[in-house]
Amino acid sequence: MEDVVVGLDIGSTKTCAVIGFLNENGLVEIAGVGVAPSRGLKNGVIINIDNTQAAIAKAIEDAELMAGCEIAACYVAITGSHIKGENSPGVVAVSGRNRSISAGEIRRVIQAAQAIVIPADREIMHVLSREFAVDDQRGIKDPIGMTGVRLEAEVHIVTGSRSAIINLTKSVNASGIHCQDIVFSPLAAAEAVLSAEEMELGVAVVDIGGGTTDIAVFSDGGVAYTSVLPVGGRHVTNDISIGLSTPAESAEMIKKKHGLSLVSFVDASETVEVPSVGDRAPRRIMRMELARIIEPRMFEIMEMIERELLVSGKKDFLAAGVVLTGGGAMLEGTVECAERVFRLPVRIGRAKNITGMKDIVSSPQYANAVGLVKYGIKTRQYREAKGGTKKQSGGLKMKMKKWFQDYL
Ligand SMILES: Nc1ncnc2c1ncn2[C@@H]1O[C@H](COP(=O)(O)OP(=O)(O)OP(=O)(O)O)[C@@H](O)[C@H]1O
Ligand SMILES: [Mg+2]
Numbered sequence: 001m002e003d004v005v006v007g008l009d010i011g012s013t014k015t016c017a018v019i020g021f022l023n024e025n026g027l028v029e030i031a032g033v034g035v036a037p038s039r040g041l042k043n044g045v046i047i048n049i050d051n052t053q054a055a056i057a058k059a060i061e062d063a064e065l066m067a068g069c070e071i072a073a074c075y076v077a078i079t080g081s082h083i084k085g086e087n088s089p090g091v092v093a094v095s096g097r098n099r100s101i102s103a104g105e106i107r108r109v110i111q112a113a114q115a116i117v118i119p120a121d122r123e124i125m126h127v128l129s130r131e132f133a134v135d136d137q138r139g140i141k142d143p144i145g146m147t148g149v150r151l152e153a154e155v156h157i158v159t160g161s162r163s164a165i166i167n168l169t170k171s172v173n174a175s176g177i178h179c180q181d182i183v184f185s186p187l188a189a190a191e192a193v194l195s196a197e198e199m200e201l202g203v204a205v206v207d208i209g210g211g212t213t214d215i216a217v218f219s220d221g222g223v224a225y226t227s228v229l230p231v232g233g234r235h236v237t238n239d240i241s242i243g244l245s246t247p248a249e250s251a252e253m254i255k256k257k258h259g260l261s262l263v264s265f266v267d268a269s270e271t272v273e274v275p276s277v278g279d280r281a282p283r284r285i286m287r288m289e290l291a292r293i294i295e296p297r298m299f300e301i302m303e304m305i306e307r308e309l310l311v312s313g314k315k316d317f318l319a320a321g322v323v324l325t326g327g328g329a330m331l332e333g334t335v336e337c338a339e340r341v342f343r344l345p346v347r348i349g350r351a352k353n354i355t356g357m358k359d360i361v362s363s364p365q366y367a368n369a370v371g372l373v374k375y376g377i378k379t380r381q382y383r384e385a386k387g388g389t390k391k392q393s394g395g396l397k398m399k400m401k402k403w404f405q406d407y408l
Contacts, residue, residue, distance in 0.1 A: 007372025
């Protein structure tokens with residue numbers, strides 16, 4: 001199994017490594033999964049390299065044991081409020097013979113669109129082509145071979161804090177593993193859970209993690225908007241811990257076992273056992289009381305997401321609705337809560353078109369790591385198709401990324 005691809009998702013609450021490969025039937029087969037609790041991150045950003053590295057080493061080791069192979073490199077997901085996405089236009093004159101647009105023109109126009117001022121403490125992570133215009137004809141996906149005098153491109157550029165990226169790379173390298181690429185997490189999740197039709201129709205992927213909620217809006221097959229909110233399941237756990245005067249660990253346990261995002265879903269007779277702080281005996285409370293603590297926080301998170309969808313300018317065009325990933329989406333009633341706020345169809349995103357360990361990796365918590373494996377396989381196929389293996393970007397050397405279009 002020398003052609004394995006590894007996805008590493010270093011989250012605020014858990015670090016997980018997924019090893020996969022393209023099997024003889026052309027399907028992505030998952031060979032190993034390793035998970036370790038994270039202790040060195042806050043809201044998606046590394047605050048302690050040693051603790052982060054220890055979690056990475058454990059997750060990788062477990063995945064290697066399961067897959068029965070040793071790995072040397074991986075694709076890594078990144079999140080955090082330092083990540084910003086913006087749309088940028090570029091224009092060039094078509095100079096070639098017969099004014100016919102070639103791959104060279106596409107490269108030039110995408111370079112022109114990238115010419116934005118980026119502060120020295122930020123790095124470009126992704127340059128995602130959205131659509132092109134030839135003269136006044138807009139909405140063109142593939143202008144190669146078309147004739148015109150003016151070629152315009154609209155790209156979506158994702159940038160992140162240089163130090164956050166350095167610390168992420170350092171933590172991975174400290175485990176003796178080469179970082180092949182860093183991918184903004186909802187784009188990785190999208191790779192795992194969305195279909196090309198959904199991206200074409202208009203869809204938003206929302207990853208509700210422990211400390212962050214990541215959003216990526218797709219329309220007409222490209223990325224139209226990306227954003228990160230500093231909220232997640234951890235806030236729900238905190239509310240339960242304070243509201244029920246119980247330690248964080250039991251609040252977390254109660255949330256996962258009995259939590260509900262909507263009060264109206266609770267049967268009025270249901271009760272829940274709550275361990276108390278100190279020596280006091282555990283007590284029983286109405287499950288309704290628990291839901292009354294959770295519901296306002298979940299509505300608040302959904303309303304914050306709703307504001308981002310509105311800012312994207314694409315809210316009215318999300319015909320394929322919203323797809324939720326991340327552990328925070330696993331709370332019972334969350335889909336219905338989201339539907340009430342967004343007034344759009346909502347579903348839980350599970351990795352599709354994969355085989356092997358399906359029962360583990362189809363949990364929405366693994367969408368990022370599985371998506372990274374798919375992204376890695378796609379990148380390799382793309383390089384092979386282009387002939388020759390392009391030198392891999394070592395460490396920090398960020399480069400233009402080929403994403404949903406083949407021009408970069
Ligand atoms: N079954 C469940 N029901 C409710 N909540 C859950 C469940 N399983 C996990 N969670 C919550 O999901 C959150 C963790 O999600 P996830 O693993 O996607 O986060 P992460 O990737 O570690 O963090 P981030 O993406 O914010 O950096 C925690 O707050 C946890 O309480
Ligand atoms: Mg996450």
